[in-house]
Amino acid sequence: xxxxxxxxxxxxxLSAVLAASxxxxxxxxxxxxxAYVGWGGFLFAVGDAGFWTSIEFTLLASGIAVGLGxxxxxxxxxxxxxxxxxxxxxxESIVLVPVVIPHLVVGVALLLxxxxxxxxxAFAQSLGIPVINAIWGVVLVMLYVGASYVxxxxxxxxxxxxxxxxxAARSLGATPGEAFATVTLVASARGIATGALLMWARGVSExxxxxxxxxxxxxxPPWFGPVTPPASVYIWNLYNSSAGLLPAASASCLLVLVALxxxxxxxxxxxxxxxTPRGGWLS
Amino acid sequence: xxxxxxxxVELARAxxxxxxxxxxxxxxxxxxxxxxxxxxxxxxxxxxxGFLAVRRGTxxxxxxxxxxxxxxxxxxxxxxxxxxxxxxxxVERNVRFxxxxxxxxxxxxxxxxxxxxxxxxxLARRYPSxxxxxxxxxxxxxxxxxxxxxALLWDEPLNALDVESRExxxxxxxxxxxEERIPLLLVTHDPTTALALATRLVVLERGRIRFxxxxxxxxxxxxxxxxxxxxxxENLASREELAGCGDPARAADLLSRAGPGxxxxxxxxxxxxxxxxxxxxxSIRWTASGWSVTVQWGSLTVRAESGSPPGRLRAGDRVGLSxxxxxxxxxxxxxxxxx
Numbered sequence: 001x002x003x004x005x006x007x008x009x010x011x012x013x014l015s016a017v018l019a020a021s022x023x024x025x026x027x028x029x030x031x032x033x034x035a036y037v038g039w040g041g042f043l044f045a046v047g048d049a050g051f052w053t054s055i056e057f058t059l060l061a062s063g064i065a066v067g068l069g070x071x072x073x074x075x076x077x078x079x080x081x082x083x084x085x086x087x088x089x090x091x092e093s094i095v096l097v098p099v100v101i102p103h104l105v106v107g108v109a110l111l112l113x114x115x116x117x118x119x120x121x122a123f124a125q126s127l128g129i130p131v132i133n134a135i136w137g138v139v140l141v142m143l144y145v146g147a148s149y150v151x152x153x154x155x156x157x158x159x160x161x162x163x164x165x166x167x168a169a170r171s172l173g174a175t176p177g178e179a180f181a182t183v184t185l186v187a188s189a190r191g192i193a194t195g196a197l198l199m200w201a202r203g204v205s206e207x208x209x210x211x212x213x214x215x216x217x218x219x220x221p222p223w224f225g226p227v228t229p230p231a232s233v234y235i236w237n238l239y240n241s242s243a244g245l246l247p248a249a250s251a252s253c254l255l256v257l258v259a260l261x262x263x264x265x266x267x268x269x270x271x272x273x274x275x276t277p278r279g280g281w282l283s
Numbered sequence: 284x285x286x287x288x289x290x291x292v293e294l295a296r297a298x299x300x301x302x303x304x305x306x307x308x309x310x311x312x313x314x315x316x317x318x319x320x321x322x323x324x325x326x327x328x329x330x331x332x333g334f335l336a337v338r339r340g341t342x343x344x345x346x347x348x349x350x351x352x353x354x355x356x357x358x359x360x361x362x363x364x365x366x367x368x369x370x371x372x373x374v375e376r377n378v379r380f381x382x383x384x385x386x387x388x389x390x391x392x393x394x395x396x397x398x399x400x401x402x403x404x405x406l407a408r409r410y411p412s413x414x415x416x417x418x419x420x421x422x423x424x425x426x427x428x429x430x431x432x433x434a435l436l437w438d439e440p441l442n443a444l445d446v447e448s449r450e451x452x453x454x455x456x457x458x459x460x461x462e463e464r465i466p467l468l469l470v471t472h473d474p475t476t477a478l479a480l481a482t483r484l485v486v487l488e489r490g491r492i493r494f495x496x497x498x499x500x501x502x503x504x505x506x507x508x509x510x511x512x513x514x515x516x517e518n519l520a521s522r523e524e525l526a527g528c529g530d531p532a533r534a535a536d537l538l539s540r541a542g543p544g545x546x547x548x549x550x551x552x553x554x555x556x557x558x559x560x561x562x563x564x565x566s567i568r569w570t571a572s573g574w575s576v577t578v579q580w581g582s583l584t585v586r587a588e589s590g591s592p593p594g595r596l597r598a599g600d601r602v603g604l605s606x607x608x609x610x611x612x613x614x615x616x617x618x619x620x621x622x
Contacts, residue, residue, distance in 0.1 A: 168367030170354040171332055172381035172430050182384075187371050 030256060037250045045250035053225055054234040055258060057217060061135050061230065062203045064222070065142035069150045069199050074192055077154030078184075082163075095151050098144050106144055107212030110137070114213070128221075135223040137214040138230055142203030149198035157191025158184065197266060204259065207232040231255055285345050286310045286466045287331070287434045292340035294330055301326050301490040303340060308434070308466035308483075313456075315477040316470045318487035319513060324470040325364075325438055327487070331468065332361040332436050344433050360427030364439040366419055368411040374398070374422050375407040381430030397425040401455070417448035421455070428459065435467040441476050453479050474514045486510050507615040508544040518548035518585045519614060527582030529561035529604075537606070542613030550575070552610035553587035557596055560603030564596060580604055 037045075045051060079085075080092060098106070114121040114131035124131055131137045161184050169179040185192075210233050217228055229237060235255065239248035286309040293302035301323040308314040316324040329335045331342055333354035342349045349357050369377050378397055382390035398407055401421040411419055420440065427435060440456070441449045457480065460467055471477050477484055478498045486494035486509075494501075494510040501514065511519055520528075522545050525537045537546055555562070555576060562580040569575070574589045576596070587604070596602070 162365055162367065162370075164363035164365045164367040165369055166367075167332075167334060167354070167363050168361065168426075169369070169380065169384075170334075171357070171359055171361035171436075172426070173355050173384045174380075175353075175355055178384060182380075183369055187369070189371075 033249055033256070034253055037246070037253050041246050041250040042253055044247070045254045048247075048251065050228070051231070051234060051251050051254065053228045054231045055255070057135070057223060057225060057228050058138075058204055058231040060223060061138040062142055062200050064135075065139045065146065065203050066150075066196050066200050068139065068143055069147040070192070070196055073147045073150030073195070073199075074154045077151045077192075077195075078158050080151070081155045081158035095148050098146075098148050103141075103145055103206060103208035104212065106141065107209035110140060110144065110209065110213050114140070130218075130220050132213055133216055133218055134214070134220045135217055136220075138210065138217065141206060141209040141213060142199075145206050145209065146199035146202040149202060150192070150195040153195025153198065154188060154192045157188035157195075160191070161187045193266075193270075197263070200262075201259065204255075205232065206230075207236060211236070286312075287468060288341075288343045289331065290341045290343075292327070292330065292337050292342060294326065294335060294337045294339075296326070296335070299323065299326070299490060301330075304492065306468075306485065308468050310466050311460050311464045312482035313460060313467040313469055313480050314483045314485060315481035316468065316485050316487055317472070317474065317477040317481075317513070318493075319472060321489070322487040323490040324472075324487055326490075328361075328436050328438050328468065328470050332359050333357050358433040359436045360430055360432030360434070361436045362423050362427050362438065362440060364442060366423040368419060368422055368426070370411055373408050373410055374403055374414070377411070377422055378403075378426045378429050380426060385430075394429055397429045400428075401425040415448075416444055417452065420444065420448070420452055424452075424455065424459070428463065432465065434465055435469075437467065437469045439471055440469060441471070441473070449476070456480060478514075486513060488513075505542060505613055505615050506547065511547055511614060516547055517550055518553070519545060520548055520583055520585070521545040524583045529581035529583070533606070536608065537611070540608060540611055540613060543616040544614035547612040547614055548585055548606060549610055549612075550586050550588040552607040553585055554589065554605050554607075555587055555602040556605070557594065557600065557602055560601050562602050562604045564598050564600045564602055566598055567596060576602075578602060578604065 034042075076091075076095070080088065080095075111132065112118065114124060114137065116122060116125050116130075116132065121131060124136075129136050131140060165183050165187070166179050169183045170176070174182060207230075210230050215229060215233060217223060217230070219225060219227065228234070231251075232255075235248050235251045238251055239245065241247070286307065288308075289304055289306040291303040291305060293300070293304070295301070299321075304327060306314060316327060318324050326335060330337050333349070333352060337350060340350075344358055354361070369380065372380070375394060375398060379390050379394040382393055387393060398404055401424060403418070403421055403425060406414060406418060406422075411422065414422065441452060444452065453476070456467070469480065478501075481498050484494065484496060484498050484501070485492055488509055493507065501510075506514075506516070508519055508521075520537075520541075522538060522541055522543075525541055525546060526534055528534050528537065540546060555578065562578040565577045565579050565584070567574065567576050570588075572588060575586055576589065577584065577586045585604075
């Protein structure tokens with residue numbers, strides 16, 4: 001029979017091996033990508049003004065999408081975490097649909113709903129909000145494919161807040177709004193921020209739905225730049241061009257670095273003590 | 284009148300009916316609500332704090348009616364069973380919370396006073412997750428008092444504390460009541476805490492008051508079976524069990540002293556003598572207070588205590604029992620005196 005001390009050594013060692021194999025799967029393709037591109041290819045991509053325009057556009061659209069995702073997803077997460085109501089299970093299932101639905105289907109569905117000939121599309125157009133091949137189409141796609149992460153993360157975060165902390169805050173003089181803002185929201189900030197980061201990452205990496213509703217973005221407020229595709233579509237276009245794989249691989253390297261820089265920046269901000277215990281809001 | 288006053292308070296939720304409850308908690312005193320789970324203690328406390336609406340009755344604090352006031356305007360220092368410490372705030376910022384919310388200009392200084400009062404100075408920059416149970420209790424107390432409440436409402440305050448911390452906190456609570464001259468309404472299911480702290484004791488069962496009085500009245504007055512069992516008294520013999528005890532001659536004696544709910548036979552009132560007798564030993568155990576011998580005496584099972592070892596006594600041996608009739612107490616069938 002194995003002694004407990006043996007188990008204490010074997011279990012972490014086995015975990016480390018399994019974890020390392022997954023990390024290897026994450027990292028090795030990127031290593032292959034960077035090795036293929038090389039320094040020359042990398043510099044070529046850095047000098048590609050069209051790529052930077054698509055990055056600038058993607059960051060703007062994803063920023064707006066995450067803002068709207070937080071504005072709508074956090075209240076939904078709160079309702080699901082704190083209230084029991086008829087149809088709650090149905091709502092929870094609907095929240096999961098965008099996670100499993102093929103994103104080409106999302107593109108087709110949004111195209112049908114928002115094409116200028118449809119009632120909804122015509123209405124949006126009349127309000128001066130073009131959707132197809134416009135920034136709002138990209139924002140809608142990002143919201144559709146990513147907001148579920150905000151809802152699910154904030155639902156879990158709100159559920160983890162002890163309701164008695166809210167009671168204590170109320171008896172200490174806080175109105176319901178103050179108790180929510182100073183206790184519930186702050187204590188959940190880490191989970192909500194994690195959801196926002198996942199949503200952002202999901203939106204930036206989207207391509208299928210963009211190919212259908214947002215292949216080339218025409219200037220319309222709040223995007224005042226030149227015509228550009230989102231960054232992922234830009235890379236797709238390079239891949240399909242006659243220039244071969246290298247330009248697409250080079251631009252992909254840059255996109256990976258931009259994403260890594262943003263993740264690292266958020267982590268550093270978190271560590272600097274923006275909020276919550278130990279000065280951080282990301283788990 | 285000053286202090287906390289409840290008159291005819293009733294509420295119903297999910298098939299449970301509480302009340303009517305009348306209670307007065309004068310300043311500087313502690314009224315302890317005691318009872319088993321589901322008795323309605325926490326429901327009554329939460330209704331008083333404003334988290335549950337009462338169906339009937341009045342709640343007044345220093346003569347001010349509170350039934351329609353939201354929790355934040357009632358003036359209570361409410362401490363829930365989990366203590367409700369804010370995990371994202373340090374000890375100092377927890378204590379300062381009420382002062383920040385009210386916009387008190389000297390929030391830091393006032394919070395400091397309570398932090399020092401509860402000897403939390405060295406822990407001020409720690410988070411609740413970094414504290415022991417006793418330290419967290421002190422933070423909860425400091426935070427509630429920093430808000431300068433007109434009364435304290437406390438739900439299971441000494442949960443999960445070791446004996447030493449419990450004793451220390453009981454002392455602190457007593458001092459606070461004395462110094463601040465505010466009323467305390469406290470909920471517990473633990474008779475030891477209740478008896479140690481209570482100026483007045485209220486025992487609840489299924490939403491109704493079963494006993495109300497000073498702790499010492501428990502010793503002096505008559506008890507009903509429910510209250511006696513809940514307070515941890517042993518050897519509660521019903522009249523039927525007394526009638527069927529192993530010695531018909533003594534059954535009459537015992538029955539003559541019994542109340543409608545039977546008789547309380549304190550273990551220290553019972554002694555045994557080895558040899559031929561009408562009782563059979565069921566078990567022998569060593570406890571912190573001495574030797575404990577459980578015997579079967581006809582239809583009656585009783586536990587007796589002795590400071591001296593039981594010698595060669597074994598389970599199954601026959602023993603003779605003697606009962607000091609001066610120490611037995613009659614039991615009421617339902618409500619006790621003082622209610």
